[in-house]
Amino acid sequence: MPFTPIRRSTTSSIVIRFHNSATDLLANCQSDLKARERDANIILPFALKAKHGESSSSSTSSAPHNPKFLPQITTSFSSDSESSDDEAVPALTSPTKVDQFWLSAWTSRGRQPAKLDMVLSCTNGPIGKYPVFLYSNVPDEDLTSVLVIPRIDALVARLRSLVTSKRVFSVFGPVPLTQPFVHAWSSSTGATPVIDPYYAAKHTFCTRESLTSAPISPLSVSHSLRLAEPSDLVGAASLCHGFASGSEPFVLSVEDSIKEANLYISQRQMYVYKIEDAIASIVCVTRSSANVSAITKVYTNPHFRGQKCAEKLVRYVCQVLLGEMGKREVVLFVAHDNKAAEKVYDRVGFQGLWGKPRPEGVNDWVEIGFEEAEVGHW
Structure with missing residues (x-):
């Protein structure tokens, strides 16, 4: 009988990492952000400035910087079907009081190094809190709904455990990320989106x-x-x-x-x-x-x-x-x-x-x- 090879599906995971300091974010993401410095402008400069202002006694000084030890949510899915497993998202807890933070979304495949896909920031400015900012580490042509939606859903699940709906007064990012975020956040919290966008623009250089x-x-x-x-x-x-x-x-x-x-x-x-x-x-x-x-x-x-x-x-x-x-x-x-x-x-x-x-x-x-x-x- 002819031998028919068995196709083994490759299990991948979406990993959401929580960073309660710029120091921690940059320890894990700086090389990726610097490699796409122009596109990461909404995230990288503020993080560099915030890191400079963080004292050596910050709460992250004792936290390991190895990504595999970071607090995280993991959503498993098969890379063959690219479908997410909603049941893998942990149940939400009551929002925790956090002043400012970042979330990063990674794809992990077996023993391969995890790949950064997205960064979400929830930070404060000198006059008021900033919107939620979204950054994609993935080229525009690869931002399909199959890639974006499960990662945005996982980011929203983690974000909801950290802040109340009143904190998220707006979200700003590339259109392929922002629209799914609005849908996921509204579905999760009951928040009502404003009908007309606050700002719709081209990013140019x-x-x-x-x-x-x-x-x-x-x-x-x-x-x-x-x-x-x-x-x-x-x-x-x-x-x-x-x-x-x-x-x-x-x-x-x-x-x-x-x-x-x-x-x-x-x-x-x-x-x-x-x-x-x-x-x-x-x-x-x-x-x-x-x-x-x-x-x-x-x-x-x-x-x-x-x-x-x-x-x-x-x-x-x-x-x-x-x-x-x-x-x-x-x-x-x-x-x-x-x-x-x-x-x-x-x-x-x-x-x-x-x-x-x-x-x-x-x-x-x-x-x-x-x-x-x-x-x-x-």
Whole structure:
């Protein structure tokens, strides 16, 4: 009789690891995050900054950094069928009081090293709590529902054991991750998603090669581009307030606008376009790691619009970051419905905008809010 080989299914597991410090997260995930530094910008820079601020007496100092010893949830499934086993998810416990933390989702196959698939962050900012952020360590073309849904379901199960539904006021991440998260979180907690997304945008980037030269005339004597200084605080705070007023629900009081502007200035993260004594535009740069920085706020005083102030300042900031500061890429988000801003960024050299082909790294992100939650700020 002819010999018929028996096909053995390969059992795989989705492993969810809990990290109660940036030190612990980076001990396990830093190499993966650095390998995709541009795409991991929503997670890596904050974690690096948080690690720097963690004292040696943190609770993780006695916790082993070997991933196999980390607190985790394991969901087993067959890699042949790629179907998850819902019964493998442990029963939920009452939410535990945790200030800020990260969850990572891994695929484990036998004796092979576990592979990082996703990271979820639930962290705090200087003015308010941040949304839940989602990062995919998997290329866009591989983000199928078969891969995404069981991992998001497992992340949601773990998240629900750590926080109440009021903490998750919104979630922000790539569309293929965010939409399944909203469905899973709503089904698990009964939370109601806000009908219209808080933010729907393209994630794009600019490099030294793509950065364009200024096609406009030199600045006049009364105009200047520079880092913001303490003397700029009042004008800068006014523009921070103006930016936030158009970013519902993340509006700022006058006091918080001053606090935010002061933080930007003291940390050398704000650039200004000044016309005589007035600040015409601001550009804020945060989420910086070794090779990548993010432009996270661009706003022009309504009295100075139509003079290409934002374009001049964004280009100047990119020149500083990619030149003097040695960054390889500058990233930003541009809202789908903000065609004026998209045109500006396209002229500066950001990729995949204004109807042009999208290279790898330009993709769609969305922030979806939840009703009756305690809104933070970012």
